[in-house]
Amino acid sequence: MAKISTLLALLFVISSSMCSAQKPTQTVRGQVIDAETRYPLFGARIDIFTEDTTLTLRTRSDEDGFFVIDEVPVGKHQLKVGVMSYEVSTITIEVNSGKELVVELPMQQAFQEKEEVVVSGAKKGETINEMALISAQQFSVAETDRYPGSRSDPARMASNFAGVGGADDSRNDIVIRGNSPLGVVWKVEGIDIPNPSHFAISGSTGGPVSILNNKLLANSDFFMSAFPAEYGNSTSGVFDLKLRNGNNKQHEFTGQFGFLGTEVLAEGPLNKSGSASYLAMGRYSTLGMFKAIGIQLGTDAVPLYGDGAFKLNWRLKKGGALSLFAIGGASTIDIVISEQTGDTEEVYGEGDRDQYFGTSMVVSGLSLKKPLNENTYIAATVAYSFEEQHSKHDYLLRSYDTTTNTIVIDSMYQLMGYQFKTGKASAFFSVNHKIGRKHLIKAGINVDAYFYNMTDSVLNIPHTAFVNRWDYIGNAFLIQPFVQWKWRPTKNMAFTAGLHSQYFTQGNAISYAEPRIGWRLNMKGNQAIFAGGGMHSQTQPMYTYFYHQFDGDGNKVYQNDDMGFSRSVHSGLGYEKSFKKGLNIKTEAYYQYLYDIPVTVAPSSVSMINIGSGFARFFPEDLMNTGDGYNYGVELTVQKYFDKSFFFLISATAYDSKYRGSDGVLRNTSYNGNYIANFLGGKEFKVSPRQTIGIGGKVTVAGGKRYGYVDVAQTSILNEIVYKDSLFNERQFRDYFRADLKINWKLNTEKVTHEIGLDLVNILNTENLLSLAYAPNLADPTQEPVAERTQLGFLPIFYYKIDFRVSKGK
Numbered sequence: 001m002a003k004i005s006t007l008l009a010l011l012f013v014i015s016s017s018m019c020s021a022q023k024p025t026q027t028v029r030g031q032v033i034d035a036e037t038r039y040p041l042f043g044a045r046i047d048i049f050t051e052d053t054t055l056t057l058r059t060r061s062d063e064d065g066f067f068v069i070d071e072v073p074v075g076k077h078q079l080k081v082g083v084m085s086y087e088v089s090t091i092t093i094e095v096n097s098g099k100e101l102v103v104e105l106p107m108q109q110a111f112q113e114k115e116e117v118v119v120s121g122a123k124k125g126e127t128i129n130e131m132a133l134i135s136a137q138q139f140s141v142a143e144t145d146r147y148p149g150s151r152s153d154p155a156r157m158a159s160n161f162a163g164v165g166g167a168d169d170s171r172n173d174i175v176i177r178g179n180s181p182l183g184v185v186w187k188v189e190g191i192d193i194p195n196p197s198h199f200a201i202s203g204s205t206g207g208p209v210s211i212l213n214n215k216l217l218a219n220s221d222f223f224m225s226a227f228p229a230e231y232g233n234s235t236s237g238v239f240d241l242k243l244r245n246g247n248n249k250q251h252e253f254t255g256q257f258g259f260l261g262t263e264v265l266a267e268g269p270l271n272k273s274g275s276a277s278y279l280a281m282g283r284y285s286t287l288g289m290f291k292a293i294g295i296q297l298g299t300d301a302v303p304l305y306g307d308g309a310f311k312l313n314w315r316l317k318k319g320g321a322l323s324l325f326a327i328g329g330a331s332t333i334d335i336v337i338s339e340q341t342g343d344t345e346e347v348y349g350e351g352d353r354d355q356y357f358g359t360s361m362v363v364s365g366l367s368l369k370k371p372l373n374e375n376t377y378i379a380a381t382v383a384y385s386f387e388e389q390h391s392k393h394d395y396l397l398r399s400y401d402t403t404t405n406t407i408v409i410d411s412m413y414q415l416m417g418y419q420f421k422t423g424k425a426s427a428f429f430s431v432n433h434k435i436g437r438k439h440l441i442k443a444g445i446n447v448d449a450y451f452y453n454m455t456d457s458v459l460n461i462p463h464t465a466f467v468n469r470w471d472y473i474g475n476a477f478l479i480q481p482f483v484q485w486k487w488r489p490t491k492n493m494a495f496t497a498g499l500h501s502q503y504f505t506q507g508n509a510i511s512y513a514e515p516r517i518g519w520r521l522n523m524k525g526n527q528a529i530f531a532g533g534g535m536h537s538q539t540q541p542m543y544t545y546f547y548h549q550f551d552g553d554g555n556k557v558y559q560n561d562d563m564g565f566s567r568s569v570h571s572g573l574g575y576e577k578s579f580k581k582g583l584n585i586k587t588e589a590y591y592q593y594l595y596d597i598p599v600t601v602a603p604s605s606v607s608m609i610n611i612g613s614g615f616a617r618f619f620p621e622d623l624m625n626t627g628d629g630y631n632y633g634v635e636l637t638v639q640k641y642f643d644k645s646f647f648f649l650i651s652a653t654a655y656d657s658k659y660r661g662s663d664g665v666l667r668n669t670s671y672n673g674n675y676i677a678n679f680l681g682g683k684e685f686k687v688s689p690r691q692t693i694g695i696g697g698k699v700t701v702a703g704g705k706r707y708g709y710v711d712v713a714q715t716s717i718l719n720e721i722v723y724k725d726s727l728f729n730e731r732q733f734r735d736y737f738r739a740d741l742k743i744n745w746k747l748n749t750e751k752v753t754h755e756i757g758l759d760l761v762n763i764l765n766t767e768n769l770l771s772l773a774y775a776p777n778l779a780d781p782t783q784e785p786v787a788e789r790t791q792l793g794f795l796p797i798f799y800y801k802i803d804f805r806v807s808k809g810k
Contacts (some may be wrong), residue, residue, distance in 0.1 A: 030105055129228060149742075180671065197209065352719060397409070455471055602622070627661060711723060755801040
């Protein structure tokens with residue numbers, strides 16, 4: 001803490017010469033639209049009440065819903081917008097000198113024709129999707145930056161919500177209500193995208209570093225259960241991400257240097273009229289840059305990764321927009337054990353091979369959003385995505401030299417190699433139509449065409465010949481039509497109902513009509529009760545369909561190419577109360593039944609329900625869709641949204657997650673920690689008109705990871721951990737505990753914003769246990785070849801960010 005205090009004092013001294021007493025100003029712009037049809041609203045009154053309450057700035061929206069307020073002082077203010085026949089909306093905005101603030105303000109139509117509604121203490125965080133009434137929450141870009149330990153990552157940020165937890169500190173896989181991370185779907189502009197993570201294992205939904213840069217994102221939605229009918233191919237949760245537009249009036253730039261990467265971003269107008277804009281960014285691994293210039297990092301296994309994204313946007317008449325976008329990244333790491341000679345933990349911990357691993361993904365698309373009139377709105381996206389994973393392992397024959405007390409490499413040869421490629425062409429179309437003030441209909445379709453090219457070979461157990469496991473080139477289609485309806489029978493009640501269908505040509509898997517329902521009743525005193533339910537289905541990880549074995553005649557046998565969907569039924573019931581100044585309390589109880597889960601034909605504990613986290617692939621035996629399981633729990637959230645100077649979030653979940661394999665035994669799933677709780681908060685201190693310092697902290701406690709009893713004989717033969725099948729997940733590591741601290745300093749000069757931050761992850765360096773690892777002791781071969789693998793230790797993450805504007809468009 002002494003070092004931190006010294007750093008803060010130094011910042012004061014440095015900044016004093018850059019500051020004057022006068023506070024800089026900035027422009028706030030935006031558009032006011034109907035929340036359900038996105039039709040621009042003319043004549044809306046926009047008021048900005050400054051943080052010291054001494055100044056009120058006011059304007060009205062033009063015929064296209066746009067507004068501009070100049071010379072807004074930097075800082076946090078309240079923005080209030082009202083228009084006849086719509087409910088009044090109030091949000092907190094943060095104005096910085098380095099970037100104009102551009103906001104989109106969706107308005108909810110009032111229940112009666114000429115009603116002017118003032119909503120006091122209105123709940124913040126409501127979803128953008130107008131059909132979501134339960135188990136959903138909007139998250140902002142600011143939250144991914146503000147929450148300690150989130151690392152500007154949407155998935156890690158979401159792990160702070162009730163019902164959500166991380167599967168591994170070194171990765172951003174998330175467990176939603178006891179479900180496998182396999183059940184999470186990422187969507188951008190209406191289409192499903194590949195896993196947006198660096199070092200992403202085939203079939204997974206997370207990884208160590210996110211490819212998604214939060215500077216590209218607008219406010220987005222996160223769904224945890226019983227989601228609306230437009231979302232499919234998921235049994236767990238959905239991230240529905242929105243990409244923001246670049247500034248269409250002024251050129252602006254951002255640069256950031258930090259532990260997680262060095263990045264640049266540029267945005268601005270494409271023409272003088274301001275009808276088109278661009279936004280482009282790129283990032284490269286900072287550690288990779290250090291390695292390239294010869295700086296020693298203490299290990300040669302340096303993760304190298306880079307990513308980039310862009311969005312070009314053209315405004316159309318009456319609120320329409322046409323956008324071209326792309327997101328992509330590539331990563332590689334070489335873990336070369338053969339070059340190490342010391343008696344190190346890394347050598348003992350699964351150190352029998354050199355490993356070379358890399359991944360890449362990209363998605364690019366064209367999106368159209370267009371209100372046809374005041375009651376009808378269409379959206380369409382066409383896109384193509386590609387993902388690839390490759391790896392090569394070289395096996396090391398080692399011995400222990402007792403004279404030098406070092407590991408000696410006697411010989412080395414290739415053990416395994418694979419490359420999985422999946423391309424996907426996607427199309428999405430939807431139409432929203434409002435019937436009066438009480439009814440909204442939304443219908444649409446998603447179509448995905450998959451193209452596979454997968455190869456994999458490995459040495460057999462005696463290491464005498466290679467065995468081919470994947471050798472497949474083919475394609476498949478996934479088609480998902482939907483329809484949903486929202487009805488507001490009274491001013492305070494809303495009801496949604498919908499149907500989702502799903503057909504996958506691989507194995508002819510089909511769900512004819514999955515019902516989804518939701519209900520919400522707003523009561524006096526800013527209280528509400530809500531309930532919902534739905535049926536959901538999901539494909540299996542694509543590579544698992546094409547794993548093959550050989551029959552007695554040497555012919556390939558694809559035992560699992562006809563697997564059906566995993567299915568689930570979700571239900572939930574909740575209550576919430578909103579208070580003034582952004583305070584909200586919510587509790588929700590849920591029950592989920594999972595069925596048609598792939599399990600082995602031969603009786604065993606193996607189930608797809610436990611797959612989906614970590615760096616290991618799944619090598620399926622002959623499977624059948626007969627497994628089942630359940631999750632139930634109760635959640636509590638107490639949240640103070642950030643408005644002027646502080647925020648806090650308390651989330652707690654008590655739950656149970658069980659499953660049955662083909663042996664019929666009821667067991668804990670691998671994600672059944674039984675409880676999880678988060679306590680986080682932050683405070684911002686204004687040290688001058690131009691400077692602020694923010695301090696935040698977080699504590700997480702949770703039940704320990706599940707594991708079983710090791711079959712030592714099989715582990716020694718296969719050179720990897722093998723558990724006794726009958727005792728799978730019968731044990732549990734000690735409880736998880738982690739404390740994080742975040743400190744940042746911000747300075748607003750005339751046209752530039754500087755920010756320095758330090759995120760101290762696991763500040764107490766708590767050794768939380770993750771799993772068991774294969775670790776033969778060459779010095780004493782009589783010892784069991786098993787070691788405990790711990791999660792991430794203390795990790796300080798620093799960054800420096802600068803935002804600045806260059807010129808004003810004419």
